[in-house]
């Protein structure tokens with residue numbers, strides 16, 4: 001009797017999960033085609049930003065290959081922006097290294113990690129309350145970056161994730177989770193940026209990407225992106241299919257990598273030095289309705305002037 005009930009419960013659970021998954025997919029598609037994203041597309045169409053030549057070059061590369069890189073200082077020549085980011089990153093690195101030393105001695109630290117991806121220490125992880133005093137949040141809505149994101153996505157985007165990551169050299173032999181080839185689950189309308197805060201060589205866990213594998217690219221049929229789809233194909237099969245076409249981003253500190261990570265990518269398998277980077281995700285309102293959740297709450301401050309597209313990105 002007990003065995004029968006258990007089997008029945010397992011079946012109910014399976015059916016309930018399948019129904020729930022169908023609901024999530026339907027909600028996403030509805031918001032992508034008809035509701036939230038339709039409104040974001042209209043907003044974008046009414047107020048298309050004007051891009052300068054460097055932004056246009058970045059956009060053209062993104063459209064062609066799904067990625068584009070440039071030194072941050074070329075996009076943002078104001079040196080005070082970089083100095084503030086660098087000082088904040090240095091504080092995060094020294095707090096993280098102190099926490100890691102404590103853990104090595106058997107103590108408990110307050111370092112933030114996520115289950116399943118413990119190899120990354122995060123400045124914010126989830127539940128951060130961020131205002132315009134935060135230099136990383138400000139970078140995520142800086143019009144020099146946000147205008148590229150919105151033009152690439154052809155809609156007003158949402159800044160879904162902002163964080164700084166410290167990835168120590170791997171203590172495992174094998175690649176795990178995002179160190180393996182995968183497509184991000186968040187959205188088919190997706191742009192990420194990674195800003196290297198240290199020099200990253202081939203032993204520093206460089207980011208890697210398969211050009212033209214994002215939706216609309218010539219390799220988009222390889223284990224294609226789907227809402228709640230199977231995003232991690234067997235590594236050896238993928239390696240065989242892409243046949244050496246992946247790009248490895250070894251690059252100096254200050255390099256900004258824009259990338260549509262609904263295409264195949266991996267990284268963070270550091271074997272030499274620790275890797276430190278800031279990361280930003282812009283995606284669509286439909287993603288926030290169904291597939292993803294912001295990792296921060298925006299705390300507006302009185303009197304701070306935000307353009308409409310910036311406010312939209314944060315709320």
Ligand SMILES: O=C(O)CCC(=O)C(=O)O
Nearest residue numbers: 178184206207266267268
């Ligand atoms: O750490 C990396 O280089 C890869 C990160 C990644 O997979 C992601 O942000 O989706």
